[in-house]
Amino acid sequence: MLNIPVIRWGEEYDSLDKQEVLHFATGEAIANVSQANGGIIQRDLRKAGKAREILKQFSIEQLIEMVGKAGEFFVDATLPLGDGEQSPQDFIHQQSASTGLPEHMVELGMSKNSFVLNNMDRILDALTRGLPLDILSNGWGKEDRGIPISYQAQTPVLGAVLPSNSPGVHTLWLPVVPLQMGLVLKPGPQEPWTPYRMFAAYEAAGIPREIWCLYPGGIEAGAAVLGACDRAMIFGGTATVNNYKGNPKVQAHGPGFSKILIGDDCVDNWEEYIDLIVESIYVNSGRGCINCSGVWASRHTEEIAAAIAERLGPIEALPPQDPEAGLAAFTIPGMANSIWEMIEADFAEDGVTHCTEPSGARLVEKELCGYLRPIIVHCESPENEIAKKEYMFPFSTVVKCEQDKMLSSIGETLVGTVITNDESLIQQAMNAIHIDRLNIGPIATTKLNWLQPHEGNIIDFLFRNRAFQVPEELLG
């Protein structure tokens, strides 16, 4: 079994507190992971400034090239991990075994990470809107029109409290090192694999290991990372997001409540959109915040729900090695059952119809884990309780709602796809500040453009664009 240490500015630290990472189906221990206590993190973070000093010895362009190489190592190389090593195949098995994701989805996640690393120049160019990168490095420079411009780094490191259940989120912190900032990560308890493999890949690509801290641990470790870093991300539920609302130091990523809205001008052609709706609900086992959890229209909603249910309802829980497996397991004992009970309770409400019922039982309980097969629910009204719900499996409501009430009823929406040519509806959607990513037209909610910011632009989070003046001669 692998022993995975805490990483303290690149140094390995073998803690007396350890937690086993277990195979979700067999219960077998895959790794023994050292746990960091909060005090260690608070003390280490006093030296955070060093990480930026180290990285500033390289230009941003050099670092972009290095992370590109790291992307190749991440996908292809056998890399050190704790007291052992890990081949790409090992990584796929291990991540699937601890998170419950089918192996082909892990492989897809690997290629997404690699894509981001290999296209870092384009991504940074897009996120900075073409800003010369040395302005981020020097803190100031000159715009083409001759005006001084300053981007001040707000932190020497980015902290992140990472989840166990959605390896896709790692792409969000990958641009940080090329921006000459260190990384302080608390991996999810079941998903130490990506942060540790990325650490090894970066080192293999020539990036000094001293800019990394990896702190597996409990709640206390997460709180310490968030408290001690000037800028940090956390991934959690609605309560977590609410806790950090308004805190400029913390970017909280929670449930997406992503939705597809079909305008009155398009809804009579609903059959044309079923493919993209199914894709939005089902891709990546419905785990992501960008997966659709609500389809809204003013008419044909029963037919839309029935058509989605017909496509998704028959999907079975298959073993993770099966290339056809589309559902991830719930690896925490009892979790699938609890979610099913919550959903079942909502079925009792008037106006709620469970459309996937004819395809058989939704809850599949195994000895050590559980699955939920896709669930599609029709709601007569936005007032139905279940219309406000989101779960981490292919689950969606289809909600009947008048077009003029849609935008005021949908609530917070990470990705909103609005299928319409109605200029008035498009303008209202443009003005809806509760929609983060907006797609106008038939675009799946899960179709990301990597050159666009996701849930807040990381450049705006890590840098402050401030006023800055220097004598003319210095401006050059």
Add this chain to the structure above:
Amino acid sequence: MSDAPQDQLDQLVTTAKERLDAHTYETVQWHFHESTGCPFWLEKKTELNFDPLSEIKNYEDLRKFPLFEDDWLRGGPVRRWVPKALEDKPTYVFETGGTTGIPKSRVVMDDFRIDYEMFSETLPDEYFPRGGNWMMLGPSGPRRLRLAVEHLCQHRGGICFCIDLDPRWVVKLIKKGWMEHLEEYKKHCIDQAITILTAGHEIKCLFATPKLLDQLALALEDRGTSLKEIGVTGIFSGGTEFTPQWTRYCVEELFGGPPEKSGIYMTPTYGNTLMGLACSKPVTAADNYKISYHAPQPRAVTEVVEFEDPNTPVAYGDTGRVKLTTLTKELFIPGFLERDEGEREKPFETFPWDGVSGVRPYHVFATSTTVGVY
């Protein structure tokens, strides 16, 4: 504190057992006799299907009692717990819990003083100097700990400085998710401590909960100083979150090494309002900072029992629930299941009776309990 030869240790264990049996007999006679017992136990006697006065002759016989229910300690009149023979003595009431609802209350006359005087004998004078002043960095209000630490300090000839700390407010902040307020309250407590510690009061010894000790040491470092630099040499700390890893972190990183190198000695303890203080076997790097607690027998006994059968101790080294029995003239608690679990430890020379190591919240409660109150 080296291990005694086995036959010598066996003798010590036998003697301790005989002492416990005799003490149990005396304690039960006291609490169940009309002339000395408290109203609660005298009334309870009528519900029992045995006569404690004639049928409890040794510690094992206590298993005849039903498990003690902590709800019996909630609400009044609190005088029902005062033994008749002690009813004229000045009486304190100490509380535990109480963030919401009615707290558990315990009446005390002298027990806290006796318990902490006994504990005092285990403290090395080199690091807890006689006459040295103390700081109590823990809960105030209706808590036993605040008075007990002050008495410990006075008993050793020092003067004790205290801070204001309301643990019930802390639990509320955690439950409400008001983490910013929690941080500020923690800072408020630490600021109070640092103000006193750096005001020339020559404080040598400290009581602190693990979390507050951690924060104090970090706050001192932020101010460019340290526990060592401000003159602290002895630390008495308590709380179930006292893990070997945390102890190692303290010793290696906050103190700067083991006592002989850093000049700072820390002793972990385990206790609560219902019992005295269980002391720890010395904690060393060689033993991977393992922490084993031994109750102050015969006044209190801890056992590690099967989760499903609280009358059956687990085998040495095995995991079980911590069961507490208190046997003083002021309080009789036969078999109270603590909210903790741990591993059963063997007797050794200094404490020739069972101990418990690896104490942590009972796994069934762990997910719903708000740990780390202060």
